[in-house]
Amino acid sequence: MAETSSSGQRAGQGRVLAALALAQFICSFAGSNMNVMINDISEDLDTTVQGVQVAITVFLLVMAALMIPGGKLTDRYGRKRCFVTGLIVYAVGALLSAAAPGLGVLILGNSIFEGVGTALLIPPVYILTTILYQDVTSRARAFGVIMALGGIGAAAGPLIGGLITEGISWRAAFVFQALVIAVIVLLSRHLEDPLPPDPTRSFDTGGAVLSAVGLVLVVMGILATDNSVWLMIALIALGAFVLLWFFRRVRAKEASGQEPLLSLALFRNRTSNLGLITQNVQWLLLMGSSFTVAAYLQVVRGYNAIETGVIFTAATLGLLTSSLAAERLAERRPQRTLIMTGFVLTVIGVAVLIALAAAYTTAWAFVPGLLLIGLGLGVMLTPSVNVVQSSFPEEQQGEISGLSRSVSNLGSSFGTAIAGTILVSGLTKGAYAAAMITLAVIGLGGLAAAALLPRTTGGGAPLAARTTAPTTTLGDS
Structure with missing residues (x-):
């Protein structure tokens, strides 16, 4: 009987983790899959590359702008209620986008509705994971799964979006998102909120x-x-x-x-502040390089959606490989080492993309650089999240989760806005190189922030304390 109960409990936890990880996957997918639809959307909706860039950037920006309020609302209305509400709003936006007759409606559905839905559903993902998995190893495993699917969603978005766009239509990619949301809603039936909501909390x-x-x-x-x-x-x-x-x-x-809305005490933890910087730069690099390479391949090189998506498979494989090793890496290496290693690999990958694209016209020239970027991002995404989330006790998880996700999505917005604006201004090989060099320089800034993180004796030692530990646990390391 005890074994049956334990087996059922593990199955229930598995379904909950699957729901949380799929939620991160679809939101990350939404931020990158449109990159391979640039030509198709601009032709179908009679707009420009810049118009599509604006739609993508506004989606990421709405997420960033509302993530802090979204995290705060979880305390008042409960994590599960915000999670499910966000899923429903997101699904409405996806279906509206699929039926969009013009750029305005696409921005309303994709950028506004999906952005608002994401801001409501993502903070609960990180709050629930931090609370449900309290020791550093199990939390690293859970965050590893979530960040792996999130990174895969962003990296594989171009491939999946390309297959759907070429096989059916770019509109079908939004129907796909709505279907995934339906699966998440079914899985979330097994989700229980470990902390009761507090309707008296002010907003x-x-x-x-x-x-x-x-x-x-x-x-x-x-x-x-x-x-x-x-x-x-x-x-x-x-x-x-x-x-x-x-x-x-x-x-x-x-x-x-x-x-x-946001306590200034959150910014008094030096380690958390450094972790937030690394998160911002990581997603800036991921979304900035994704948009720049995808737009360059389609507009300058003339590749279609599926060809562009296939090239991005290299980044997906790299990210999947390193993300799934998050638990093992967390046991053997300090968080600081993992984050620094990730930045080094990513910056090298950007440099390789610039050099090989200038020397060769073949599509294979983009594979080594994208593979290195994927490996680098996969190595550091999980430890950066773990550093920040584990810096605060349970009662502050709503605030720090919202801030953490806001900072990450703001990085995504900056990546698409900065690198995309440089590229769109010229749409030439020179503009591509300029955009990628800018990303590499910013990546070096992220590496510098990672180097300032406290040294550990191995395996993320400072994070071994449970989330009920004092807020200063990491800040004093």
Whole structure:
């Protein structure tokens, strides 16, 4: 009887982990699968490459802007309720995108509805994983599965999207997303919220608006670079002002004893801050290189969706290989070492992509670089998340999960906006090289941040404490 009960419990945990991992997969897939549909969408909807870039970037930006409020709402309404609600909103957006008659409706469905849905469903994924798996080894295993599927969704998005686009239509790729959401909803029936919701928790609506507006203005400023330098400066400056206003509001609310949208205490942990920087740069590299290479292959080299997707298989294989080894690597190597190794491999991969693309016209020239990027990202995605999430006790998981996902998705937005804007301004071999060099330089910045993480004696030792440990566990390392 005990063995049967234990077996049933493991099966239930497996279904829950599958639901959480699939949720991360489909959201990451949505951020990259449109990269191989650039020509098809622009022709079908009578728009431009820049129009598709805007749709992709706005989707990533909406996620980033609303992830902190989404994480905060989990405390008030419960993790499972926010998770399921986000899935439903996402599915509506996917079906709306599939039926879009023009770019405006596509942005409404894909960028707005799917972005809002993602902001609601992703924070619960990380909160539940951190709470349900409390020791570093099992948590590394769970995060390894989630980040592997997330990375695969981003890396395999071009291949899956290409197969669907060429075999059926780009619209069918959004129907595919809705079908995956339906599977996740079925699996989530076995999900139980380990912490009761607290309806009395306040929600800082003004802070949510200010943080979202500030982030939107900054990223839109980057997108405006190709049209007007002065408009870019104005938007970024205005965004910085709004974000400063937001943080001053947070400080004032904390001083008066009220609960702000985001506690400034989250930024007092040095290790967590460094981990957040590495997360931001990792996703910037992943989405920036994905958009740049995909757009270059289609618009400049003339490859179709499926050919572009097949080339990206190299990145998928690399990411899958290293992500699935996350548990074993976490036992043998310090988190800092893994993150630094990942950045080194990724930057080398970007350099190889630049060099081989300049020397050869064959599609195989893109394979070694993409493989290295995939391996590098897979090595460091899980330890970066583990470093940040494990820095805080259970009662702060809603806040830090929202902040963590916001920072990661903001990195995705920056990657598509910065590298995409450089590429779209020229759509030549020179513009491609300039975009990739920019990504490599930013990657070196991420490596520098990783080098400042505290040294460990091995196997992620500082993370061995459970999440109920004091907030300063990592910060004092």
